Amino acid sequence: MSLDNYYDVAIIGAGPAGLYAAYYAGFRDLRTIVFDGLPQVGGQISTMYPEKLIHDVAGFASIRGADLVDGLLSQSQRQPYDLHLSENAIDLTEVEGGAYDLKTDRGVEYRVKSVVIAAGLGKCDPRSLPELDGVQSSNVVHFVPDLSILDGAEVVIAGGGDSAVDWALAAQSRARSVTVVHRRNRFRAHEQSVNEMYESGVRVVAPGHVKAYRKDSGKEYLTIAGGKTIEDVPFTKFIMALGFRSDLGSMTDWGLNIDGFRIPVKPDMETCLPRVFAIGDVSEYPGKVRLISVGFSEAAIAVNHAAAAMNPDQSVLPGHSTNEV
Numbered sequence: 525m526s527l528d529n530y531y532d533v534a535i536i537g538a539g540p541a542g543l544y545a546a547y548y549a550g551f552r553d554l555r556t557i558v559f560d561g562l563p564q565v566g567g568q569i570s571t572m573y574p575e576k577l578i579h580d581v582a583g584f585a586s587i588r589g590a591d592l593v594d595g596l597l598s599q600s601q602r603q604p605y606d607l608h609l610s611e612n613a614i615d616l617t618e619v620e621g622g623a624y625d626l627k628t629d630r631g632v633e634y635r636v637k638s639v640v641i642a643a644g645l646g647k648c649d650p651r652s653l654p655e656l657d658g659v660q661s662s663n664v665v666h667f668v669p670d671l672s673i674l675d676g677a678e679v680v681i682a683g684g685g686d687s688a689v690d691w692a693l694a695a696q697s698r699a700r701s702v703t704v705v706h707r708r709n710r711f712r713a714h715e716q717s718v719n720e721m722y723e724s725g726v727r728v729v730a731p732g733h734v735k736a737y738r739k740d741s742g743k744e745y746l747t748i749a750g751g752k753t754i755e756d757v758p759f760t761k762f763i764m765a766l767g768f769r770s771d772l773g774s775m776t777d778w779g780l781n782i783d784g785f786r787i788p789v790k791p792d793m794e795t796c797l798p799r800v801f802a803i804g805d806v807s808e809y810p811g812k813v814r815l816i817s818v819g820f821s822e823a824a825i826a827v828n829h830a831a832a833a834m835n836p837d838q839s840v841l842p843g844h845s846t847n848e849v
């Protein structure tokens with residue numbers, strides 16, 4: 525194994541809990557690697573509600589989801605660490621000398637002294653329409669990491685939940701046209717947002733469904749059926765906001781005593797495996813509350829205990845950040 529693949533701590537998941545754990549790992553001078561199977565950081569916030577205002581993060585009367593993620597990322601990057609996106613952790617094996625070998629779905633192996641699992645709901649696979657199986661187009665997406673890609677676009681969105689409606693509202697002021705297609709006539713999204721969408725000028729085809737994709741002379745179209753009408757709608761961005769399939773996947777074979785979708789932890793966030801910690805939505809203990817702010821606190825607890833467990837000369841309490849320059 526190359527020396528480049530040795531780390532003090534591997535953080536699995538770059539949602540809010542994982543990013544804050546990365547900040548603390550830097551504060552403790554740990555050589556750190558962070559993995560996320562998705563192409564972007566931010567976990568559920570980036571995938572499901574980047575444009576929503578979050579009102580219960582300490583220190584902010586309210587903050588847009590994407591802004592909180594940006595802040596967490598830049599705070600975590602005060603100290604350098606390796607961030608590997610689109611790379612899932614798939615195997616963890618204890619090796620001699622009190623370390624672990626962590627394998628990813630890129631076929632790479634890393635030797636780590638401790639692990640912080642911040643996997644949220646687990647490995648996320650965005651759902652796609654079977655009608656688009658085999659379609660290779662950079663204009664067919666599941667997320668909009670940067671709203672500017674919608675500027676002047678002809679946007680079609682499939683889905684009936686909060687993400688679909690939020691993308692539609694966000695696209696409306698930027699795009700040339702916005703069409704939302706939903707299989708049912710009732711949306712599952714927040715009622716006020718749905719009303720706003722209907723009033724905003726977004727074209728809604730509900731009930732309706734996408735029957736096919738076609739490309740003709742460089743232009744892309746979706747065949748959309750709604751009521752008795754079938755039409756070819758041109759698009760330059762098609763967002764499939766159909767939710768995610770998530771599961772802990774191979775983590776269930778890591779010896780973690782996983783209970784359904786949750787990993788039981790002790791008060792210091794350590795799992796039943798030494799120096800393997802679990803934080804955020806994935807962790808479970810009596811009295812657990814699944815909120816961003818709780819995940820932050822668990823990240824601080826886990827990383828500081830990991831630092832002390834790896835180096836018994838160090839105390840769990842890191843000292844105050846105000847002493848840093």
Ligand SMILES: Cc1cc2nc3c(=O)[nH]c(=O)nc-3n(C[C@H](O)[C@H](O)[C@H](O)COP(=O)(O)OP(=O)(O)OC[C@H]3O[C@@H](n4cnc5c(N)ncnc54)[C@H](O)[C@@H]3O)c2cc1C
Pocket residue numbers: 536537538539540541542559560561562566567568569572573578579580611612613614642643644645646647648686803804805806814815816817819
């Ligand atoms: C619509 C909605 C609104 C919400 N509103 C609020 C709110 O107002 N206030 C609040 O406090 N909470 C809110 N929440 C809940 C909040 O988003 C979660 O509690 C929080 O995101 C959990 O953070 P996390 O870091 O534990 O996990 P996640 O955000 O789920 O991130 C986990 C990350 O781990 C990655 N991952 C999983 N398995 C692997 C693997 N094997 N290898 C690599 N990467 C992996 C995933 O891809 C994901 O990016 C809301 C949730 C939703 C869905």
